[in-house]
Amino acid sequence: MVYLTEDNIARIIKAIDNEEIFTWRELFLDLHPTDQVNLFKMLEPDRRRIIYRHLSSEEFADVFQGLEFREQKEVLLELEYPYAVGMLNNMYSDDAADFLGEIDDLTAKKFLENMDDEEAQDIQDLLEYPDETAGAIMTTEYVAVEAHETVAEVLEKLRAEAPDAETIYYLYVIDNNEKLVGVISLRDLIVAGLDQRIKEIMNTNAISVSVLKDQEEVAKVIKDYNFLAVPVVDSHGILMGIVTVDDVIDVLEEETTEDFGDISAARGAVDLDMVSMEAAKRRLPWLVLLLFIGMITAGIIGSFQETLGKFTILAIFIPLIAGMGGNIGTQSLAVVVRGLALEKFDRTRVVNLIKREVGTGIIIGVVCGVLVSLISQVVAGGHPILGFIVGFSLFCVLVVSTLIGTVIPLIIHYFKLDPAVASGPFITTVNDVVGLTIYFSIATMLLNYL
C-alpha cells in the first residue's frame, strides 16, 4: 500500500492525460483508500470521467464511500446509471445506507429496486432504524464463529473472510439461532493453542448494545472500555451488526457539532453546506425568541425612564453592564456544557461546581467592579457617586450572571428540556434583563434617595 506524495500525484495525473490506463490504474489502486479519495478530489471533471470509464464499479465504490455527502451528490450526476447501481452494490452497507438515506426518497427507492436483492435488503433494514441509534450507524460486515469450532479452524476461516470484514480483531460467537453468546479477540486467539475450542477461550460476558441505543451512549461504551468495536443485538439477543471505533470518532465529532449549535443558539445550522435560506430558517426561531426576551430589556429601561430622564449619563453604561453579564455567563455556561458532555454529575459535584463558579464570580466581580468604578469616574468627569453605582452594579451583575450561567444549563439537563435554551445568546439575553434591572434599581435608589 502506498500513500500520496507530490511525486505520485504528478505521475498518476500524467498517466491519465497520456491515456496510459494500465499505469495509472496500478498506481491509483495501490494507494491507501483514503488517499485514493484525496487524489480523486483533486481531479478535474474530464479526468474524473476517465476514472469512471476505467475503474470497475466495485473499485470505484471504495472512492465513493470516502467522499462527503455534498461531493457524492455531485459525482452521482457524472455517473451512468448502471455504473452507479453497481457501485452501490459494492459499498459497505452502512455507507450505502447513509448515502441513500440522504438523497430524495424517489431516487433512493429506484436505486434499491435495481440493486442486488440481498444488498438492497441489508440497506433497507439499516434505513429503518431511527437516526442516531446503534442500528443506524452499525455495519453488517463482521466475522461470526461458532462455539464448537477450534482455533485452527477459525484462523483458516479468517484467511478467507478477512478481505470483506470491517474488522477481524474481534470475532463474534453465535449459536444456531444467531444469538450472540460470546466474543473473542484476535489477541486471545493468537495466544491460545491451535486445537483449543472457541467455547473454552471465549468471553461469555460480552458487552453488547441494543439496536435502538443512542449513538452517543454507544460511543461512550467503546471509549470507556477502549474497545475497537462493540456488537449490536436486537431485543432477542440476536447479533445484528457491529459499531467500530472509527464510526465512534465520527459520532463524537457529530455530537460536538451539535453542542456547538446548541451553545450558539444555531441548532442544526452549524453546517457549511447549507444554503442561506435553510440556515436562516433554522436560526430564526431562536433569534425571534431572543428578540422577544430582548423587548423585556426595553420595558425595564422604560420603567426607569424617570431616573434616566434626570440622569441621562446612566445610559452610556447600559451596554457595558449588560455585556459583561453576558460575557461571564457565557464562560460559566461553557464550563457546564462541556462538563456535562464528559461526565455524569451527582449532587456533590453540582453543589461544588456552583460554589466554585460563584466564588469565581465574586473574585472577578471585585476586580472588574473596582476597575470600572475608577475608569467611569474619569470618563464621566469626576462623578464619585456615579463611579460607585457603576462599579457596585457591575460587581452584583457579575456574581448573579455567573450563577445564572451555571444553574440554567444544569436545570435544563436535569429536566431534559431543550438544550438549545442553555445557549450563549440565551444566557446573554437573560443576563441583559437581570443586569439592567440591578443597575437601574441601584442607580434609582442611590440617586433619588441620597
Added chain:
Amino acid sequence: MVYLTEDNIARIIKAIDNEEIFTWRELFLDLHPTDQVNLFKMLEPDRRRIIYRHLSSEEFADVFQGLEFREQKEVLLELEYPYAVGMLNNMYSDDAADFLGEIDDLTAKKFLENMDDEEAQDIQDLLEYPDETAGAIMTTEYVAVEAHETVAEVLEKLRAEAPDAETIYYLYVIDNNEKLVGVISLRDLIVAGLDQRIKEIMNTNAISVSVLKDQEEVAKVIKDYNFLAVPVVDSHGILMGIVTVDDVIDVLEEETTEDFGDISAARGAVDLDMVSMEAAKRRLPWLVLLLFIGMITAGIIGSFQETLGKFTILAIFIPLIAGMGGNIGTQSLAVVVRGLALEKFDRTRVVNLIKREVGTGIIIGVVCGVLVSLISQVVAGGHPILGFIVGFSLFCVLVVSTLIGTVIPLIIHYFKLDPAVASGPFITTVNDVVGLTIYFSIATMLLNYL
C-alpha cells in the same frame, strides 16, 4: 472477563467486609480493567485500604492508571510509599509520565529516583517531550519485529509479548539501528503463509509521525486513515513509540474542550476541578480586555448624548440592538469555528461561506427588522419614525454582525493569531460597538434632519 453488574458489586463489597480475601480478589481481578476502576471509585476509604493491602502493587497499577488525575492525587495520599513506587513501576509508561508530569516536581523527582532504572528512564524520556506532541502522548509498549523473520516465528513471538503490548494489531518492522522500515497488520499476518518472511508482506510505505508533531495532527492522521495506531519516529527515523486510537479519542475530547474555552473566552478554565482563584485568574484577562472594549460603547453613546438628551426613548432599545448583533454574530462564529476544526478551507470555500452567511444575515435581518419596527411602535406608543429607526437599524446591525462573526475567526485562523480572540464574548462586544454606532448614527440623521 466480567463486567460490572449490581449483583457482582454487592458480592464483592460483601466479601471485602467479611474479609473473604480470596473471594473478592478473584471477583475483582476478573473484572474488565475499566470496571475495576468503576468499582474502586465506589468504595469508602476503609474498604479502599483493604484493597491496597491485598492487591499487589502491579495489580493495583491497572486501577490507578484508569483514574482521573484529581482522584489519583487523593489515592496517592492513602498509599504507603514503597507500594506507590511499585505501582508506578508497573504502569504503562505514558500513564505514569502523565501522572508524574502533573504532580509537583520534587515529589516526582523522588519517585523517579526510587523507581526501577529502566522504567524511570522511559518516563523521563517521555516527560522531556513538549506538551501536546506525539512524543508526550505515545506509549513505548509496542511489538517490534525484524524483516527476515517468518510469519510463524512472529506468531510465536506474539504469544509471549501479547500480554504486555498496548496493541498487537500492528507490528512494527525495524532494522539493526532500530529504524522503522515497515509496518504489518495482524490482519495481513493471518492471511499470509506461515513460512513467508516479513519483508515479503510488510508495507514499506508506513505512515509515521515525528515525535514533535502536534497531537491534533496525529489524531487527524489516525482518523483520516482509520488506523488503530500510528508509529512515532525521531528525526533519524528511529521508532520511539506508538500512538493508539484510544489516545486519539482523548486528544479529540481535549481539543474540543479547548475550542469550548476559546469560543467562550474562558481559555484553559473549562475544567471542573479547578479552584475559584485559579479559574478567576484564567478568565479575568479576557474579561478585563472586554471591559476596556466595552468602555468604547460608553464613549460612543456619550458622543451621541445630544441626540439622546432630546430623545431619551432611544435608550430603551440600546440593549436590544446590541444584544441581537451579539446573538447572530455568535451563531456565525460557531459555524466557522466548527468548520475550521473539521476541514481545510481554501479560497472558494471561504468566499462561499461569507456569501452564505451574509445571505443568511439579510434574510434574518428583514424578518427581525420588520418585527421589531412593528412591536417598538406599540411599546413606544405610536411613534412611526421611531419604529422605522429601530427596525432599519436592527436590519443593518444583523447583516454587519453576521459578517463580523464570520470574518474575524477566519482572519484569526489565517494569521494564526490567538484563537481566543474569536470568542463569542469578543464578537458580542465588538458587535455592541458597531451596532450602537449604526443605531445612533441612523437615529441622529433621521431625527435631527427630517
